[in-house]
Amino acid sequence: MxxxxxxxxxxxxxxxxxxxxxxxxxxxxxxxxxxxxxxxxxxxxxxxxxxxxxxxxxxxxxxxxxxxxxxxxxxxxxxxxxxxxxxxxxxxxxxxxxxxxxxxxxxxxxxxxxxxxxxxxxxxxxxxxxxxxxxxxxxxxxxxxxxxxxxxxxxxxxxxxxxxxxxxxxxxxxxxxxxxxxxxxxxxxxxxxxxxxxxxxxxxxxxxQFESFTTFLNNGNELPVRSGFHNANPYLDAPYGIYTTKNGYLAIAMCPIAKLADLLDYQELANFIKTHTVEQDSDEIKRMLQTKLLTQPTEYWLAILQPADIWCTKVLNWQQMDNAGLFEExxxxxxxxxxxxxxxxxxxxxxxxxxxxFTSEKGAPTLGEDNVKFGIKEE
CATH class of the missing domain: 3.40.50.10540 (Crotonobetainyl-coa:carnitine coa-transferase; domain 1)
Known part of the structure; x- marks a missing residue:
């Protein structure tokens, strides 16, 4: 019931x-x-x-x-x-x-x-x-x-x-x-x-938008600044965003940049963050990540990042969702x-x-479909 x-x-x-x-x-x-x-x-x-x-x-x-x-x-x-x-x-x-x-x-x-x-x-x-x-x-x-x-x-x-x-x-x-x-x-x-x-x-x-408005209303009405590169949330710095890979797209959520650089075997990024901050140089860090991630397919990066507990996933369109079994599972x-x-x-x-x-196979009614059942007579 x-x-x-x-x-x-x-x-x-x-x-x-x-x-x-x-x-x-x-x-x-x-x-x-x-x-x-x-x-x-x-x-x-x-x-x-x-x-x-x-x-x-x-x-x-x-x-x-x-x-x-x-x-x-x-x-x-x-x-x-x-x-x-x-x-x-x-x-x-x-x-x-x-x-x-x-x-x-x-x-x-x-x-x-x-x-x-x-x-x-x-x-x-x-x-x-x-x-x-x-x-x-x-x-x-x-x-x-x-x-x-x-x-x-x-x-x-x-x-x-x-x-x-x-x-x-x-x-x-x-x-x-x-x-x-x-x-x-x-x-x-x-x-x-x-x-x-x-x-x-x-x-x-x-x-x-209550989450963002709470920051805005208590921060002198200061407007959020969108990232200049791969913006996904104006309040979240690199690596938060969606990146192009060799064969598709990869979404990466919040994680320490130093850990990410190490996992990607990306010495240039590791050196960069020694003298730069994520808060001040978020866009440049994202650009560097994009350069690296373009070199291999999405599955290659997932095999490295997901076992290390980096929050990331392949970005799917609706056909890929269906083929991956999301609707079915x-x-x-x-x-x-x-x-x-x-x-x-x-x-x-x-x-x-x-x-x-909860499911129901009943579709939308035709116009006036139940008029007769409810005793409404056509004039």
């Missing part, structure tokens, strides 16, 4: 952030009902990141909304409002992620929901907060990355700000919302009262069956409870 079995979630959200929270809750056993607007549904259905389609929708939509039921409602009509109120009475959680003010127009705001069911745990994600100066701005992931400062942690010193190649703000906010909802459900069980869980794309991305791949009979693969829930791995 999954821990959230018996919990009903009304997922009224769209795009990536809050729907990803619904996905996490579904993976833990909750019944998640995705409620989409009539005549097109979630815009994410047509948000393509590749040419790969599933049931005429984007693969992104199916990745975020698998394992959910689906209803299509025109919330601007009285009939839909009456039905939705009945549904709220049976629910434990409501999820939204509209711009401030939109939920109230549709009677989906927390106050309206709690009048129907005071025990509801109401989860909301906005871009920048309901009352901030930027509340009306579009809550789009790249824009939030740009505002958050995180783009100045990537790339080398002379490079332009560099965003992450993932929807970091959306996914972080979804994780934070899920965390808050779980706390809210526990509190509702204990007190009989619901609550409002809120987070923002921007605050979530700021929280991801960790059982991270699961097969999903779409509503129209198509089979595809995605990752599973990464959480294990008492050793149990």
């Amino acid at each position: 999954k821990p959230l079995e018996g919990i009903r979630v009304l997922d009224c959200s769209q795009f990536l952030s809050a729907p990803s929270a619904g996905l996490k809750l579904a993976d833990l056993g909750a019944e998640v009902i995705k409620i989409e607007k009539k005549g097109g549904g979630d815009i994410c259905r047509q948000l393509y990141v590749s040419n790969f389609k599933i049931d005429n929708d984007s693969s992104l939509f199916h990745a975020i909304n698998r394992n959910k039921k689906g209803l299509e409602l025109d919330m601007k009509t009285e009939k839909a409002q009456i039905f939705f109120k009945k549904l709220v009475k049976t629910a434990d959680v409501v999820l939204i992620n509209f711009r401030p003010g939109v939920a109230r127009k549709l009677n989906l705001d927390a106050e309206s929901i709690h009048k129907i069911n005071p025990k509801i745990v109401y989860g909301e994600i906005t871009g920048y907060g309901e009352n901030s100066p930027w509340s009306s701005w579009p809550g789009q992931d790249l824009l939030v990355q740009g505002m958050s400062g995180i783009c100045y942690l990537n790339g080398d010193r002379e490079q332009d700000p560099l965003p992450f190649g993932l929807s970091m703000a959306d996914l972080a906010a979804g994780e934070h919302l899920c965390q808050g909802i779980l706390a809210g459900l526990f509190n509702a069980q204990r007190t009989g009262e619901g609550c409002v869980i809120q987070t923002e794309l921007l605050t979530s991305l700021m929280d991801l 960790l059982k991270m791949k699961q097969e999903i069956h779409s509503s129209e009979g198509k089979h595809f693969y995605t990752t599973r829930c990464p959480i294990r409870i008492d050793g149990e791995i």
